[in-house]
Amino acid sequence: MRxxxxxxxxxxxxxxxxxxxxxxxxxxxxxxxxxxxxxxSEALEEATQLQVALSLGLDPxxxxxxxxxxxxxxxxxxxxEEQSEAIPVDPVRxxxxxxASIAAGLALAAGIVIGVVLVxxxxxxxxxxxxxxVRAERDALxxxxxxxxxxxxxxxxxxxxxxxxxxxxxxxxxxxxxxxTISLALHGMGDQPDAIARVFWDEAxxxxxxxxxxxxxxxxxxxxxxxxxxxxxxxxxxxFLPEAxxxxxxxVPLDDGIGTFKRAFVTLEHAEDDAVSPSDPSDTVVLxxxxxxxx
Amino acid sequence: xxxxxxxxxxxxxDRELMMAVQKRDASALExxxxxxVPQVLAVCLRILSDRAEAEEVxxxxxxxxxxxxxxxxxxxxxxxxxLLLVARSRAIDRHRALQRLGRVCQLSTxxxxxxxxxxxxxxxxGASRFSSELEAHEVRSRVRVAVEALGAEQRRVVELAFFDxxxxxxxxxxxxxxLGTIKTQIRRGLQQLRDALDRQGFDEEVS
Numbered sequence: 001m002r003x004x005x006x007x008x009x010x011x012x013x014x015x016x017x018x019x020x021x022x023x024x025x026x027x028x029x030x031x032x033x034x035x036x037x038x039x040x041s042e043a044l045e046e047a048t049q050l051q052v053a054l055s056l057g058l059d060p061x062x063x064x065x066x067x068x069x070x071x072x073x074x075x076x077x078x079x080x081e082e083q084s085e086a087i088p089v090d091p092v093r094x095x096x097x098x099x100a101s102i103a104a105g106l107a108l109a110a111g112i113v114i115g116v117v118l119v120x121x122x123x124x125x126x127x128x129x130x131x132x133x134v135r136a137e138r139d140a141l142x143x144x145x146x147x148x149x150x151x152x153x154x155x156x157x158x159x160x161x162x163x164x165x166x167x168x169x170x171x172x173x174x175x176x177x178x179x180x181t182i183s184l185a186l187h188g189m190g191d192q193p194d195a196i197a198r199v200f201w202d203e204a205x206x207x208x209x210x211x212x213x214x215x216x217x218x219x220x221x222x223x224x225x226x227x228x229x230x231x232x233x234x235x236x237x238x239x240f241l242p243e244a245x246x247x248x249x250x251x252v253p254l255d256d257g258i259g260t261f262k263r264a265f266v267t268l269e270h271a272e273d274d275a276v277s278p279s280d281p282s283d284t285v286v287l288x289x290x291x292x293x294x295x
Numbered sequence: 296x297x298x299x300x301x302x303x304x305x306x307x308x309d310r311e312l313m314m315a316v317q318k319r320d321a322s323a324l325e326x327x328x329x330x331x332v333p334q335v336l337a338v339c340l341r342i343l344s345d346r347a348e349a350e351e352v353x354x355x356x357x358x359x360x361x362x363x364x365x366x367x368x369x370x371x372x373x374x375x376x377x378l379l380l381v382a383r384s385r386a387i388d389r390h391r392a393l394q395r396l397g398r399v400c401q402l403s404t405x406x407x408x409x410x411x412x413x414x415x416x417x418x419x420x421g422a423s424r425f426s427s428e429l430e431a432h433e434v435r436s437r438v439r440v441a442v443e444a445l446g447a448e449q450r451r452v453v454e455l456a457f458f459d460x461x462x463x464x465x466x467x468x469x470x471x472x473x474l475g476t477i478k479t480q481i482r483r484g485l486q487q488l489r490d491a492l493d494r495q496g497f498d499e500e501v502s
Contacts, residue, residue, distance in 0.1 A: 014485050061337045070354045074354065079321070
């Protein structure tokens with residue numbers, strides 16, 4: 001192949017300015033630029049200026065806010081990477097230096113003209129990572145991680161609590177939806193005429209109580225739900241304390257075959273009783289409901 | 296990368312900013328971004344014709360400046376020159392990759408919208424930045440005059456090569472003209488453009 005003259009190479013440089021020079025010609029051109037041809041290197045710089053001029057002819061465009069955010073995130077990631085790598089930077093890279101024309105030629109061969117400005121300094125202390133800044137950022141990130149871990153532990157605890165409640169809630173839901181479930185309204189008695197409640201039970205003797213407007217129990221006292229059967233038995237279903245709003249719920253599975261319900265009622269039981277007796281409700285009845293028909 | 300850190304660079308020269316980036320000062324990179332992102336994004340958008348892709352490449356460009364800052368010689372070229380060259384190169388790379396995937400999209404921002412964006416930008420600027428924006432506007436006007444002075448055919452082939460990243464063979468195929476004719480049109484077009492810009496003393500403004 002006949003060697004090209006400098007005039008022909010400068011024409012190639014000019015053609016390459018617009019882009020799209022064939023790879024074979026790029027290789028040939030970069031080989032020539034590697035010979036330190038001053039005239040062709042100057043032509044390359046002129047071509048670079050022409051490229052920039054074409055870019056500067058465009059109207060500026062404002063980016064959306066997310067562009068900067070994404071960039072800063074990437075920079076943060078890079079800083080973290082740099083921190084994890086050996087510091088200072090690899091000395092081989094620090095000493096890397098090529099004549100301007102060779103660098104430009106190699107860049108052209110790669111399809112770019114950026115090489116004209118890619119001549120690194122023999123040794124630049126600026127390439128060393130600012131350790132103080134990087135460590136400060138690392139500490140800040142570690143703090144953030146510790147806070148997130150704490151939040152995660154709290155969320156796990158909340159989740160475990162909810163999961164523990166789930167079986168009871170599902171049983172309650174099944175009870176309330178079952179067509180065989182019977183409900184009985186309880187009305188406020190004595191000092192608590194505004195209290196109101198409803199008790200539900202099914203054939204399997206699952207029992208659910210929902211109360212509203214119940215006063216807070218005195219210190220050491222608690223409320224108890226009782227059911228009375230047609231056979232004359234009085235059975236303690238369970239004890240409970242209302243929320244600050246006066247609401248309360250109680251779900252208990254009763255023993256199978258305890259008989260037919262005829263009355264349900266809620267009493268206030270005191271601590272001095274030590275333990276609520278299974279068959280001996282106090283006289284303080286605050287809610288009561290009678291089954292109208294024998295079930 | 297605080298607000299205080301950013302404000303310290305407001306009056307700094309472009310080269311000072313680049314030197315600070317070489318010393319791994321992220322606030323300097325942020326200042327470089329604020330200063331040049333509209334032009335970098337303009338180049339990317341012109342080549343890619345897709346706003347989302349152009350913004351992604353813009354992030355890549357500034358990230359590359361951060362990662363490879365140590366290889367930039369502040370004595371040899373202006374940071375703006377470097378940024379715009381990197382932007383064009385990366386945008387063309389992405390354009391070709393999208394072509395391979397068959398995902399090249401239509402222009403999402405019209406020239407009128409771009410003008411509107413520029414006007415809004417000019418209004419939002421303070422007095423100190425406004426004069427530099429006016430200078431940039433003057434540069435744009437001069438380049439446009441030089442480009443518009445080209446014949447329609449010459450302008451078309453230059454734009455296909457420069458902004459669409461087509462090889463000369465591809466342009467030849469695209470326009471159904473002999474390769475030699477395309478090369479001649481590009482060469483003559485760029486020579487005219489260079490002569491026109493030289494007459495306006497453009498060199499100093501580029502670097």
